[in-house]
Amino acid sequence: TRNLIFILGDQLSLSLSSLKGADPTQDMILMCEVVEEATYVEHHKLKLAFLFSAMRHFADEMRAKGFCVRYVRLDDRDNSGSFTTELLRAIAETSPRSIIVTEAAEWRVLSAMEDWQGSVKLPVEVRQDTRFICSTTEFKAWAKDRKALTMEYFYRDMRRKTGLLMNGDHPEGGRWNFDSENRKPAKPDLFRPKHHVFPPDAATQEVLALVERTFPNNMGSTENFSFAVTRTDAEKAADGFIRDFLPNFGETQDAMLAEEPFLNHALLSFYINVGLLDPLALCRAAERAYFEGHAPLNAVEAFIRQIIGWREYIRGIYWLKMPGYETSNFFAASRPLPDFFWSGETDMACMSTVIKHTITHAYAHHIQRLMVVGNFSMLAGLDPYAVHRWYLEVYADAYEWVELPNVIGMSQFADGGFMASKPYAAGGAYISRMSNYCESCRYDVSQKTGEKACPFNALYWDFLARNAESLSGNHRLAQMYASWRRMSAGTQQAYRSSASAFLGKLDDGSRV
Ligand code: FAD
Ligand code: DLZ
Numbered sequence: 419t420r421n422l423i424f425i426l427g428d429q430l431s432l433s434l435s436s437l438k439g440a441d442p443t444q445d446m447i448l449m450c451e452v453v454e455e456a457t458y459v460e461h462h463k464l465k466l467a468f469l470f471s472a473m474r475h476f477a478d479e480m481r482a483k484g485f486c487v488r489y490v491r492l493d494d495r496d497n498s499g500s501f502t503t504e505l506l507r508a509i510a511e512t513s514p515r516s517i518i519v520t521e522a523a524e525w526r527v528l529s530a531m532e533d534w535q536g537s538v539k540l541p542v543e544v545r546q547d548t549r550f551i552c553s554t555t556e557f558k559a560w561a562k563d564r565k566a567l568t569m570e571y572f573y574r575d576m577r578r579k580t581g582l583l584m585n586g587d588h589p590e591g592g593r594w595n596f597d598s599e600n601r602k603p604a605k606p607d608l609f610r611p612k613h614h615v616f617p618p619d620a621a622t623q624e625v626l627a628l629v630e631r632t633f634p635n636n637m638g639s640t641e642n643f644s645f646a647v648t649r650t651d652a653e654k655a656a657d658g659f660i661r662d663f664l665p666n667f668g669e670t671q672d673a674m675l676a677e678e679p680f681l682n683h684a685l686l687s688f689y690i691n692v693g694l695l696d697p698l699a700l701c702r703a704a705e706r707a708y709f710e711g712h713a714p715l716n717a718v719e720a721f722i723r724q725i726i727g728w729r730e731y732i733r734g735i736y737w738l739k740m741p742g743y744e745t746s747n748f749f750a751a752s753r754p755l756p757d758f759f760w761s762g763e764t765d766m767a768c769m770s771t772v773i774k775h776t777i778t779h780a781y782a783h784h785i786q787r788l789m790v791v792g793n794f795s796m797l798a799g800l801d802p803y804a805v806h807r808w809y810l811e812v813y814a815d816a817y818e819w820v821e822l823p824n825v826i827g828m829s830q831f832a833d834g835g836f837m838a839s840k841p842y843a844a845g846g847a848y849i850s851r852m853s854n855y856c857e858s859c860r861y862d863v864s865q866k867t868g869e870k871a872c873p874f875n876a877l878y879w880d881f882l883a884r885n886a887e888s889l890s891g892n893h894r895l896a897q898m899y900a901s902w903r904r905m906s907a908g909t910q911q912a913y914r915s916s917a918s919a920f921l922g923k924l925d926d927g928s929r930v
């Protein structure tokens with residue numbers, strides 16, 4: 419063997435940098451399912467099954483291109499359980515002249531990779547991951563000397579860099595951002611198109627059995643498997659999104675409906691994150707839909723912004739702040755996660771619905787993650803590290819580089835505002851405006867305090883009051899603190915004692 423090309427589970431792209439110049443007659447591909455990766459958190463069963471099945475199908479795709487693929491399955495008898503030991507075993511058995519890899523997306527794995535040069539005694543070439551539009555070096559240069567890392571300015575640079583929705587130097591439609599036309603609630607719609615489902619093929623069924631047998635106690639059930647696991651099927655899902663959902667993507671982006679967990683969302687993050695879909699190609703397809711008159715600008719701009727703006731920005735923040743970002747805890751919050759995070763058994767209809775969807779699908783959309791579970795976690799003072807671990811476990815698209823800044827920075831404000839200019843905190847009124855959850859809830863969203871009142875209401879004010887020292891200087895919260903100060907001592911007290919009664923129940927494990 420000339421080069422041994424080691425491809426990780428989230429590197430399933432034909433354009434992968436480690437495959438540049440690869441020659442099937444001389445080079446060998448190594449892929450392995452390892453227990454170390456499968457257990458660093460207790461991943462949802464659907465997440466494990468999706469990844470292993472996508473890896474196995476990718477190995478077949480490369481074999482069809484003539485490559486020799488050394489593929490180590492999780493239950494192979496000689497599987498030594500980690501990337502490093504599997505690399506060493508492969509080297510001993512295949513005697514390559516050098517090792518080629520694409521940089522790992524996560525700090526934990528990249529730091530192991532950086533030690534390989536010393537331990538394998540062969541040349542190890544670590545190549546940049548060119549599937550991102552902005553390299554980590556470029557992001558660091560962008561961030562240097564800036565007082566605030568505002569996503570919107572970063573996004574404009576990415577629009578200029580890619581030329582997406584640009585007329586020369588000017589944004590298409592005369593504005594960079596059309597979100598003022600978005601953020602509408604949604605109504606149930608029996609005629610809304612359905613997202614593609616992909617029934618498991620024989621190879622996936624084998625993986626489902628493996629996962630069920632090896633990880634019986636992890637969240638979820640392998641019975642609900644419907645992910646695409648091949649590039650062809652992922653592309654089908656992408657085409658379906660552009661045809662059926664993109665035209666309405668913007669308007670209902672922030673809406674939530676109990677009976678429609680997916681609304682007009684893409685359900686493509688899983689495929690993008692493992693490399694089955696190319697983010698830039700997807701944006702170009704969305705742009706085409708706009709120029710062909712199939713989808714309006716507010717929708718297409720919003721979709722493109724999520725990908726070349728948010729997704730790239732989040733990755734930049736991750737590499738700027740790691741290691742150490744994962745233990746950020748600005749509010750010194752320490753409450754453990756309540757058991758209902760794993761069962762959905764709570765009387766709060768919003769939390770129950772989102773968590774149960776999560777258990778069933780290993781998916782929840784952005785506003786559910788941010789304004790329901792994330793918001794509750796921050797208001798209730800849950801330990802942000804534990805919250806981070808939960809998100810990393812339960813969502814099929816969760817890899818630390820993308821999950822961590824979204825959780826620690828955006829949703830928990832645990833980095834003290836490095837990323838977000840104010841905490842995404844809201845009382846029940848927000849959830850009630852953007853969803854229909856409250857209609858079926860035991861709690862009453864219009865009551866502020868007391869046993870029947872929506873817990874988010876008192877928790878919201880209690881959160882502001884107990885963190886006044888760290889937050890009251892934030893000018894974006896000035897109005898809220900002014901409202902708090904205008905309340906009578908009695909009202910303030912009622913909020914605080916309602917919140918503490920609720921938190922007391924959380925702490926003693928009573929049903930809430
Ligand atoms: P859509 O809503 O249809 O958006 C289209 C695409 O935009 C997504 O596929 C995704 O690639 C990209 N995107 C949108 N928002 C973000 C964002 N904030 N960060 C990165 N990419 C974005 N996304 C993950 O991929 N993995 C995670 O582990 C993850 N954890 C999150 C945790 C929290 C607390 C929050 C608030 C957000 C998280 N996100 C995560 C971002 C976002 O919620 C998901 O990307 C999105 O819900 C995926 O579903 P979709 O494909 O239907 O997305
Ligand atoms: C998430 C994950 C899991 C659960 N298992 C594997 C695996 O067995 N083999 C593998 O190559 N990759 C796995 N992954 C994805 C890796 O964790 C991911 O590629 C690294 O974190 C690099 O970012």
Ligand code: SF4
Pocket residue numbers: 765766767768769845846847849850855856857859860861862863872873874
């Ligand atoms: Fe959630 Fe409160 Fe509405 Fe119940 S009333 S669904 S707890 S926001």
